[in-house]
Structure formats: C-alpha cells, structure tokens
Amino acid sequence: MAKSPRTLLLAIDCSNTGIKFGLYPHESDELRARWRIATVREKTVDEYAVLLSSLCQQAGLRMEDISDVILASVVPTLTPVFQALASQYIGNEAIVITHRLDLGVKLLVDNPWETGADRMISTLAAHQIYGGPAIVIQFGTATSFDCVSAEGDFLGGAIAPGLGISAEALASAASRLYQVELSPPPHALGKNTANSMQSGIVFGHVGLVEGLVARLRGEIPGGERAKVIAHGGLADVVAEVTPSIDVVDANLLLRGLRIAFDRLRAQHDQ
Numbered sequence: 001m002a003k004s005p006r007t008l009l010l011a012i013d014c015s016n017t018g019i020k021f022g023l024y025p026h027e028s029d030e031l032r033a034r035w036r037i038a039t040v041r042e043k044t045v046d047e048y049a050v051l052l053s054s055l056c057q058q059a060g061l062r063m064e065d066i067s068d069v070i071l072a073s074v075v076p077t078l079t080p081v082f083q084a085l086a087s088q089y090i091g092n093e094a095i096v097i098t099h100r101l102d103l104g105v106k107l108l109v110d111n112p113w114e115t116g117a118d119r120m121i122s123t124l125a126a127h128q129i130y131g132g133p134a135i136v137i138q139f140g141t142a143t144s145f146d147c148v149s150a151e152g153d154f155l156g157g158a159i160a161p162g163l164g165i166s167a168e169a170l171a172s173a174a175s176r177l178y179q180v181e182l183s184p185p186p187h188a189l190g191k192n193t194a195n196s197m198q199s200g201i202v203f204g205h206v207g208l209v210e211g212l213v214a215r216l217r218g219e220i221p222g223g224e225r226a227k228v229i230a231h232g233g234l235a236d237v238v239a240e241v242t243p244s245i246d247v248v249d250a251n252l253l254l255r256g257l258r259i260a261f262d263r264l265r266a267q268h269d270q
Contacts, residue, residue, distance in 0.1 A: 007025055007026050007027070007065060007067065008023050008024065008025060008026070008032065008061070008065045008066045008067060008068075009023070009024040009025075009026060009066070009067070009068045009069075009070065009258065009261055010022070010023055010052075010066045010068070010069045010070070010086075010090070011023075011024065011069075011070050011071075011254045011257035011258060011261070012069065012070070012071045012072070012073070012082055012094075012257075013072050013118065013121075013253040013254060013257065014039065014071065014072065014073035014074065014075050014078050014079070014082065015039065015074055015075070015118065015140055015141065016039060016074065016075060016140065016141040017038070017039055017140060017141050017164070017233070018036050018037065018038060018039055018140075018233065019036070019037050019038075019039050019078075020034065020035070020036045020253065020254060021033075021034070021035045021036075021037075021052065021055065022034045022251070022254035022257070022258075023056075023059075023061065023066070024258050026067070026068075029255075029258060031251065031254065032059075032061070033055075033056070033059040033061060034251065034254065035055050037051065039075060039078070041075065041077050041078060043081070044081070045081050045084040045085050045088060045089075048081060048082070048085055049063075049085050049088070049089045052085070052089075063089065063090075066090050067090070067092060068090075068092055068095075068261065069082070069085075069086040069090055069092065069094040069095070070094065070095040070097070070257045070258075070260060070261045071083070071086075071094050071095065071096050071097065071117075071257075072097040072117035072118055072120075072121045072253060072256075072257060073096070073097075073117060074116045074117060074118055079096060082094060083096065095260075095261065095264060096117075097117035097120060097121060097257075097260065098117065099112045099113050099115055099120065101260075101264065102263075102264075102267065103120060103124050103260055103263060103264075104124070104152065104263060105120055105123050105124050105127075105152060105153060105154055106151075106153040106154070107120070107153075107154050108149070108153050108154060108155050108156070109154065109155075109156045115154065118138065118144075118253060119144065119146045119154065119157070120154065121253050121256035121257055121260060122136045122138065122146050122231070122252060122253060122256060123136065123146055123148050123152070123153070123154040124152070124256045124259055124260060125249075125252050125253065125255050125256030125259060126146075126148050126227075126229050126252070126256075127148050127152035128152075128256075128259050129249075129252075129255065130227050130229055130247070131227070132148045132149055132150040132151065132152055132226075133147070133148055133149055133150050133220050133221065133222045133223060133225065133226040133227075134147075134148040134226050134227045134228070134229060135147055135148070135157075135213060135216055135217070135220070135223075135226050135227075135228045135229070136148065136228075136229050136230075136231070136252070137209065137213075137228065137229070137230045137231075137232075137235070137245070138230075138231055138232045138235075139162065139163065139230065139231070139232035139233060139234040139235045139237075139238060140162055140232045140233060140234075141162050141164065141165065142159050142160065142161060142162050142165075143159075143160045143161070143162050143163070143205070143208070143209070144157060144158070144159045144160075145157040145158040145159075145160075145212055145213075145216060147216055147219075147220050147226075148226075149220070149221065150221065150222055155220060157216070158212055158216070160208060160212070162234070163182055163201065163202070163205050163234045163237070163238075164182065164234070166201055166204075166205065167179065167180065167182060167197075167201050170197065170200075170201065176193075177193070177197060178193075180194045180197045180198055180201070181194075181198070182198075182201065182202065182234060182237055183198065183202065183237060184198065184202050184203070184237070184240060184241045185198040185199050185202070185203075187199070188203050202237065202238070202241070203241070205238060206238055206241055206242045209238055209242060209244055209245075210242055210244045213228055213244045227246045227247070228244055228245050228246045228247075229245075229246065229247050229248075229249055229252065230245045230247070230248045230249070231248065231249050231250060231251075231252040231253065235248045235250070236248055
C-alpha cells in the first residue's frame with residue numbers, strides 16, 4: 001500500500017513557561033491543530049515525541065504526516081531536543097529561528113544576536129498581519145514590548161517582570177500574603193487582602209503597560225498611530241481592563257512561524 005503524502009508543517013514556539021505546537025497544512029494558512037503544554041526542561045526527545053504523537057492522534061491526525069518543522073525557542077537546553085525530534089521522528093532537519101536567517105526583518109539594535117527568536121517572529125507576524133508601526137506585547141514569564149517600524153523592522157523595546165513572577169515574588173517575600181488568582185478585582189480600592197493584592201498586581205501591571213506604551217509611542221517614528229498587539233498566556237487578563245491594547249492574537253507566534261517558513265522556502269526555491 002502506498003504511503004499517504006506528508007502534508008503538514010509543525011510550528012513550535014518554545015518559551016520559558018509553555019510550549020505551543022501548531023500544525024499547518026502546506027496548502028493553507030489556517031491552523032489545523034494547536035496545543036500548549038508546560039515547558040519541562042528535563043523531558044527527553046522520546047518523551048516529547050510520544051506526547052506530540054498522542055496529541056496528533058487525539059486530533060485525528062498522524063505525526064507521520066508532518067514533513068517540516070520550524071522552531072522558535074528561547075530555552076537553549078530544549079532547542080537541541082526539538083532539533084533531534086525533527087531529525088529522528090520527522091526525518092527532516094528543523095528550521096531554527098536565529099538572527100542569521102533572512103526573514104526580511106532588520107534588527108536595528110546594538111547587538112542583533114541578543115534578540116530572542118520570539119521577538120523576531122512577533123515582529124514579522126505583526127507587520128505582515130497588522131502593518132506597521134506596531135507595539136507587540138508578550139505576556140509570559142516576562143512582559144516584553146517589541147517595537148516594529150513602518151517598514152517592518154525590529155527597533156528594540158522593553159522587558160519587565162511578568163504578572164506571574166510579580167505575584168509569586170510578593171507572596172513568597174511577605175509572610176502574611178499568599179497566592180491569589182491573577183484576575184482584575186471589582187475595584188482598585190481593595191477591601192480585603194485578596195482584592196488588594198489583585199489590585200496591586202493586575203492594575204499595577206496595567207499601569208506599567210499603559211505607561212510604557214505611551215513612552216514607546218513617543219520614541220517610535222509614527223508611534224502615535226502604532227497598533228498595539230498583545231499575545232501570551234495572560235494577555236486577555238490585561239486587555240480586559242485597559243484601552244491601550246488594540247487586539248489580542250493568541251496565535252501570533254505560530255502565525256509568524258508559518259510566515260517565516262514560507263519566506264525561507266521561497267528563498268530556497270529560487
């Protein structure tokens with residue numbers, strides 16, 4: 001019996017707290033499946049392969065149908081793990097996003113090699129999908145602000161502790177405080193400890209976001225018309241209580257990886 005053609009692209013966004021897998025049919029820009037799992041640095045190649053195979057089966061797909069892999073990783077210890085997964089289980093070398101690739105994005109910063117793969121891909125995706133100038137905010141382990149020029153280049157940005165880190169630090173350092181749900185309280189004026197902490201953590205982070213967006217708008221050429229795009233696990237929490245965010249795109253990095261793959265494949269085919 002003839003084997004079915006392998007028609008899927010696997011996009012992997014590996015961050016410090018979570019790993020996103022996205023499967024794209026080669027003939028479509030629409031995600032066929034998407035999963036998010038916790039980042040576990042101790043997992044082996046085989047363990048991640050078994051997990052990915054199980055996820056594919058649950059979605060009515062087969063890992064054997066994956067022909068290509070593209071990876072954006074900010075976890076150095078896991079980058080070779082997913083490279084090995086691609087070569088051993090997919091039978092093809094993974095494309096790993098680095099500053100050396102020609103993505104059509106200029107890194108207009110002091111040290112381009114310091115730029116995280118996620119920031120390069122968010123710049124590419126934001127400009128391709130929403131235009132420029134833009135400010136992309138990623139709500140993850142850190143809250144990062146990536147500034148995109150009208151031409152689609154990465155201008156730099158800002159990095160602050162994330163909501164989760166702030167909440168954990170407060171609860172661990174203060175004896176009478178504890179972990180609270182990361183959601184907006186009814187009012188900024190808290191009437192109990194939990195609401196007071198939620199106010200300080202969530203609304204305090206909103207103040208950080210609004211303040212930095214205002215400052216960055218003043219330093220980006222054409223910044224007054226920059227669209228603000230948010231993504232990451234806690235993007236909805238902040239977007240709910242501030243007008244500074246124009247759009248939340250949960251799949252921004254996976255969409256950017258698809259765009260990057262198409263650009264790099266076109267270069268290879270020339």
